[in-house]
Amino acid sequence: MSPHAPGADLPEHPDRLWSATEPKASYDVVIVGAGGHGLATAYYLAKNHGITNVAVLERGWLAGGNMARNTTIIRSNYLWDESAGIYEHALKLWEGLEEELDYPLLFSQRGVLNLAHSLQDVRDSMRRVEANRLNGVDAEWLDPQQVKEVCPIVNVSPGVRYPVLGGTFQPRAGIAKHDHVAWGLARAAAALGVEFIEHCEVTGLQVRDGRVTGVETTRGTIAAGRVALCAAGHTSVVAATAGIDLPLQSHPLQALVSELLEPVHPTVVMSNAVHVYVSQAHKGELVMGAGIDAANSYRQRGAFHIIEQQMAAALELFPVFARAHVLRTWGGVVDVSPDASPIMGLTPVEGLYLNCGWGTGGFKATPGVGWCFAHTVANDEPHPLNAPFSLDRFVTGALVDEHGAAAVAH
CATH class of the missing domain: 3.50.50.60 (FAD/NAD(P)-binding domain)
Incomplete structure (x- = not known):
């Protein structure tokens, strides 16, 4: 480590990245x-x-x-100019942050795929793609076959309850190790x-x-x-x-991970209709999120009915996960304006x-x-x-x- 690298001058124990301190006046x-x-x-x-x-x-x-x-998803493909502005600024910083901090953040730009399941979804998604492009945010519209090419394990069969009619894709989006x-x-x-x-x-x-x-x-x-x-x-x-x-209102937000699996899921997939979002972490576990619990609470765990709905949604999109085992579940506390x-x-x-x-x-x-x-x-x-x-x-x-x-x- 160079003498000017972050952490070079820290009076720290060998097993600590920062020093524990007593508060000053x-x-x-x-x-x-x-x-x-x-x-x-x-x-x-x-x-x-x-x-x-x-x-x-x-x-x-x-x-x-x-x-x-949290479920570690990073993206900037928001509709409104104000949101896209601050999230795109963040994404540009993410792209150089690992080098700047001289620390392995495991930032992986594997892309984020947002699925559309109805004609209204398609209209809204295409609108968002055009809005993103006007704001300099990378965005693409994919038809069902292109969705399958980006993520081969997504079920694009027309006979399911919520058929995939296409999706938006942001290639620069991805995940990092929180x-x-x-x-x-x-x-x-x-x-x-x-x-x-x-x-x-x-x-x-x-x-x-x-x-x-x-x-x-x-x-x-x-x-x-x-x-x-x-x-x-x-x-x-x-x-x-x-x-x-x-x-502000605070709600629990459900998340869970599966057992470790071989690499099978190449990107991040999100669906508003079935309301689940899935990625595969660096170690191999599937990381899944769902909607917020309607009840106001500071509890850091999810409700069982949310987990059940989350699993049903995941299997609708990814039948290949039917035999995967849930390893653990938890909740975060989200503050909503x-x-x-x-x-x-x-x-x-x-x-x-x-x-x-x-x-x-x-x-x-x-x-x-x-x-x-x-x-x-x-x-x-x-x-x-x-x-x-x-x-x-x-x-x-x-x-x-x-x-x-x-x-x-x-």
């Missing part, structure tokens, strides 16, 4: 939440803006929440001076004369010049302590910044969020790419309505 910036978004924000605050007196607080362990519980992403970002941020404080739950925000002054935690009070909230569904809980009522788009920017409290409401799309946006949110925190104004996602759009009515617009918002 104060920091220039405190970031609440050590998931992908919090880690990326810390990294780009230090790298792009030279702000290194930063603490990232995590109530559990680093990247132990949604970052460890824990490697977290470790790489933490290692690089720590090398630049950022501190990580685990098992430190934020229980309240200190506000004086309309400005945030620090955070109350289970490990004492920490003063802060600025506070950035990256706690997903729990962002609303923390923000409420400063008198901010966020328009009224227009299914994120909330990212300033708040009525000076020095307090929001990054939440990503629903099921948070992982794919990780580096783009970090880049833009770091800019927002450092300059006290939104980056142009996250300006449309401000909290006040729910007052002005300038919504970015992604409900169903992106054909499975995962």
